């Protein structure tokens with residue numbers, strides 16, 4: 001174990017959650033345009049994938065995405081330390097440990113949410129990771145798992161894990177049920193208990209507590225920032241990405257106003273540049289489908305965009321309904 005207490009970066013008021021199949025590098029490039037001050041996270045990458053797989057495929061990113069955290073899945077302190085070191089060398093701003101994923105695949109590998117049942121192991125994993133790197137090491141965890149769901153359990157878990165020296169806790173404010181619920185149901189069915197996240201902050205004021213789960217708009221963000229150090233948006237950021245731009249405006253003094261079409265034009269330029277490296281327009285365009293959500297013409301544009309993606313049309317076509325005045329630019 002280390003007695004090294006990591007200094008946390010100054011401002012973690014806004015983050016976008018790690019989301020498998022969603023927050024790939026192209027999605028993060030898009031989110032960065034919308035929220036220049038947000039912390040971004042990779043999808044979870046297992047230690048096995050890094051140590052035995054195609055590292056550039058799992059780890060490459062564009063410098064424009066920074067600051068970006070690499071989220072690791074694993075439970076072997078030595079392997080996690082090795083992967084943390086690789087992540088730091090690759091240029092990641094933070095290394096995060098996943099203690100929240102409830103999927104069967106993850107449970108078979110004995111990591112993710114089931115690790116909550118072994119607080120000393122989580123502590124040792126984080127301590128080993130911290131010893132290996134100088135960038136911050138953080139944890140993203142549930143507030144309980146199965147019948148380990150009392151306040152006393154959560155308090156003792158946080159207390160034990162904090163002994164590793166990790167000072168940034170991202171709390172997905174609902175417990176996980178490991179049997180009987182799918183990962184999707186595990187994001188809906190167990191109730192959100194923000195009061196527990198608040199109590200963690202009151203009990204451990206020296207820790208940075210980032211609240212995650214069910215935050216969908218600026219008003220929600222303000223409500224949770226009243227007692228915590230930051231908010232992390234997941235599904236809302238992906239499905240209604242303009243909320244990131246609204247949060248950026250509301251939470252950071254120096255935010256420059258944006259418009260959707262300017263963001264689209266930057267994404268078209270990015271796509272054209274990525275195509276030169278063999279990336280197909282649909283790999284990038286799929287992340288943009290929610291951009292005009294609730295705007296006039298949103299449905300027409302989404303249909304047009306889906307069609308473009310299906311036939312792999314060039315990115316320069318993406319704004320055609322605006323050019324042809326089928327939709328008025330928002």
Ligand SMILES: Cc1cc2nc3c(=O)[nH]c(=O)nc-3n(C[C@H](O)[C@H](O)[C@H](O)COP(=O)(O)O)c2cc1C
Nearest residue numbers: 017018019020043044098172213214215233234235
């Ligand atoms: C499609 C999808 C994939 C996810 N993958 C991960 C993951 O790789 N690592 C992780 O810690 N959480 C993952 N999550 C959980 C989110 O990070 C977040 O904790 C959860 O969605 C609750 O936040 P929200 O209500 O703002 O969406 C995933 C969620 C979704 C919807």
